Amino acid sequence: MTGAIFDIVLCLLILAVALAAILGRDLFGSVVFFIVYGLLVALAWTRLGAVDVALAEAAIGAGLTGVLLVGAVARLRRGGVVEPTPPRPLARGAQMGICVLAAGLVGAAIAGLDPDAAGLTATVAQNLEASGVGNPVTAVLLNFRGYDTLLETVVLLVVLIGVWSLAEDRYWGGRPGLRQHAKPGGVLATYGRFLPPLGLLAGVYVVWAGTDQPGGAFQGGTILAAVWLLVAMAGLVDAPPVTARRLRLTIVAGPALFLAVAVAGIFMGGFLHLPPEHAKQLIQTIEAGLALSIAATLALLVAGPPQRGAR
């Protein structure tokens, strides 16, 4: 009974906040509602027992996206845009049509699901032993459906190249974003020194725990990215130039390692085949590499294209 009340209240809150984010007249208000929306969705995933997804939503939805959008609104205001110009009636109609269509398709897909079907849960549970890890989500992501994850890491890389290609020619080879600064010894700078040890601990722990408990490279990498961004916002570190060799290596290390393991699998049974007796070590190695690359890539995505020279 109490459980049902909790679920209903949470669902109503999520719907209300989503509507407020879309219909709000104040741009900044919409952004704040969107941040709250990410938080509430993380609560919903937690309630459903999908802790892996909740972790990702908490780190991305309530963390990184917030910084990105708050920065975007500030930038618009500085550029003289207080409210975006509303789209023309025809464009607005087309947008609404597409949204209704997409929502309808999702609704139809959900309605078409058999509520009693367990999906592939049983199959995964049966083969969990051979995957090398104890967390079924990690088993699916890094072993059973490894190439989805491999392609996703490459997609992240391509996105970063896309963002970088927005740089003006004269800044190419420079550092991402503008130089951040804060009062030395002030509150922000102190927080920037206080957070990294705990943040590193939490990030590495979430990657490490991912083999047997909820967590993994994506969630842990996002935490590491966020911690780095905070230290940068506190004016304590500066982003390296986009042409720095070590930075480039960090970005490609994860996908390259993953690809190398995948190719090595050809000699042991097939592309991306992980032999069960070594699967755990291989998955941990890939996760460690991916966490580093994902952290660097996400941090650079938020930092933006180069906007100043290399020094």
Added chain:
Amino acid sequence: MSIATLFTALMTTGGLIFFIAGSVGMLRFPDQHSRLHAMTKADNLGLGMIVLGAMAQAGGPLVVFKLALIWILAVAASAVTAQTIARATLPGQADPEA
């Protein structure tokens, strides 16, 4: 009823009272700096008491450690937020709407 259960019930009730006070203050206080007060003080006492209440139900030392860490991080975040937002909304500051 065991002592741990009683402790959890007391602590979570106390925590709820502080959270309710925080939200009421957030709604009813007349200006930004009073509202800031409602948010940070009440809120983190509330979270602290809920953390203590959960610790009594915890399964082991790692869980107790994690709960303590969560509270410390939340208090630090709240201190930073309170201080910097208070500064940013002082009269004569750069436009806080920007």
Added chain:
Amino acid sequence: MSGWLLAAAVVLLATAAAALVRVARGPDAADRMMGAQLVGTTGVAVVILLAAHEGNWAMLDVALVLSLLAAFASVAFVKAASRDGQGDPEEDP
């Protein structure tokens, strides 16, 4: 016990809804940000109660991430509100 913890989580959701009224009303950006900050802490408390209710302590990691990143949006906000957009309100005279 466990029923009580879930009931407490429902009360917390209600207080979060009240704080959201402040986010909607403003009037300033700082008011909205503060409302979101309060909802964020409330969310951390809800996750802790859910974890204790289900005895699923792996859920605590969600609360850990939320409180680790609790100040992020606010820090971005005060930085954006500083004079050149990259600074810190404490620097401005």
